[in-house]
Amino acid sequence: MTRIPADRIRQIEARRDELQALMATGDLPGDRFVAVSKEYAEIEPVAAAAGEVRRLRQEAESLSFMSQDGDAELRAMALDELRANEAALMAADRALALALLPRDVADERAAMLEIRAGTGGDEAALFAGDLMRMYQRYADRQGWKVELISASDSDAGGYKEVVASVAGKGVFAKLKFESGVHRVQRVPVTESGGRIHTSAATVAVLPEAEEVDVDIQDKDLKIDIYRASGAGGQHVNTTDSAIRITHLPTGLVVIQQDERSQHKNKAKALKVLRTRLYEAERERLASERAGARKSMVGSGDRSERIRTYNFPQGRVTDHRINLTLHRLPEILMGEMDELIDALIAEDEAERLATLDG
Numbered sequence: 001m002t003r004i005p006a007d008r009i010r011q012i013e014a015r016r017d018e019l020q021a022l023m024a025t026g027d028l029p030g031d032r033f034v035a036v037s038k039e040y041a042e043i044e045p046v047a048a049a050a051g052e053v054r055r056l057r058q059e060a061e062s063l064s065f066m067s068q069d070g071d072a073e074l075r076a077m078a079l080d081e082l083r084a085n086e087a088a089l090m091a092a093d094r095a096l097a098l099a100l101l102p103r104d105v106a107d108e109r110a111a112m113l114e115i116r117a118g119t120g121g122d123e124a125a126l127f128a129g130d131l132m133r134m135y136q137r138y139a140d141r142q143g144w145k146v147e148l149i150s151a152s153d154s155d156a157g158g159y160k161e162v163v164a165s166v167a168g169k170g171v172f173a174k175l176k177f178e179s180g181v182h183r184v185q186r187v188p189v190t191e192s193g194g195r196i197h198t199s200a201a202t203v204a205v206l207p208e209a210e211e212v213d214v215d216i217q218d219k220d221l222k223i224d225i226y227r228a229s230g231a232g233g234q235h236v237n238t239t240d241s242a243i244r245i246t247h248l249p250t251g252l253v254v255i256q257q258d259e260r261s262q263h264k265n266k267a268k269a270l271k272v273l274r275t276r277l278y279e280a281e282r283e284r285l286a287s288e289r290a291g292a293r294k295s296m297v298g299s300g301d302r303s304e305r306i307r308t309y310n311f312p313q314g315r316v317t318d319h320r321i322n323l324t325l326h327r328l329p330e331i332l333m334g335e336m337d338e339l340i341d342a343l344i345a346e347d348e349a350e351r352l353a354t355l356d357g
Helices: 006-025 030-066 072-100 121-142 171-178 262-288 328-332 337-356
Strands: 111-117 145-153 159-167 180-186 197-207 221-226 242-247 252-256 305-310 315-318 323-325
Touching (some): 006 030, 111 121, 111 171, 111 262, 121 145, 121 171, 121 180, 121 197, 121 328, 145 252, 159 171, 171 197, 171 337, 242 262, 252 262, 305 328, 315 328, 315 337, 323 337
Antiparallel strands (some): 111 159, 111 197, 145 159, 221 242
């Protein structure tokens, strides 16, 4: 376990106190006060963790001294408390090390969730629908808001493709390890022989960009407006409201036709385009970093098979961390905390190991 030096702990607490004093003066101009407040909000939890480590270390020194006392009863009591202190100090050291790890600036952002049916035909589309409902239920449990951006329905049910925006606190931090190929093994309702079929769907989770992140110039866009097509009924527009936006510098194309309003379709298409451009820039920067680490829990590569949902055995297996949970029905109902927490913990452990190395 990484042991944070005492000098570093003093620096953290000193900076926290300095920022606190600055805010208390009342003399800071508006923009400076905002910057100082933001830094204080970031460092205060780290300083609190550092303070706990310092307190436990001081306590350990006192207990160690007491454990050498001539009084047998006092010595035994001190040794018992010292063992408890060691466990608490180990946990506090780890908490501080985690707090000091570089944070993904996108962690607190909303996310764009994209699910596409892969191999398996109609069964893959049904599975894509199952995954979308699973994430919707998980989002509901977290108090997040899910907005459907676009959906391409399958004739047999489910989705050929579905894109949704998920907004709330810490969305990307919790969903970012969901990117990859999800595989399902089950007996389709159309299968008379009872044979198990395997099909797949691809999930991509992208941090949503804000307008300040990506500067999109009008001159870089080619916008085509046309009449939406669909399976009939409510899916067919009688006006030219469908939008296709081509980002000329990159060649990225976004099509949006789910809304009857041309303006709403354009707004949604620009939101998707901005998010994809932001993600492309994130990937470019990550690949440029010398010795960029590929996390044990996966690189987010959409072609990587990450998880299998086995219906006959009622189990879900995440292949990246060799975790199998025999709780398939509950997980599909949105009870994903155990799975997601395990992925986050594995990522933290890998990052701490990198820090130690």
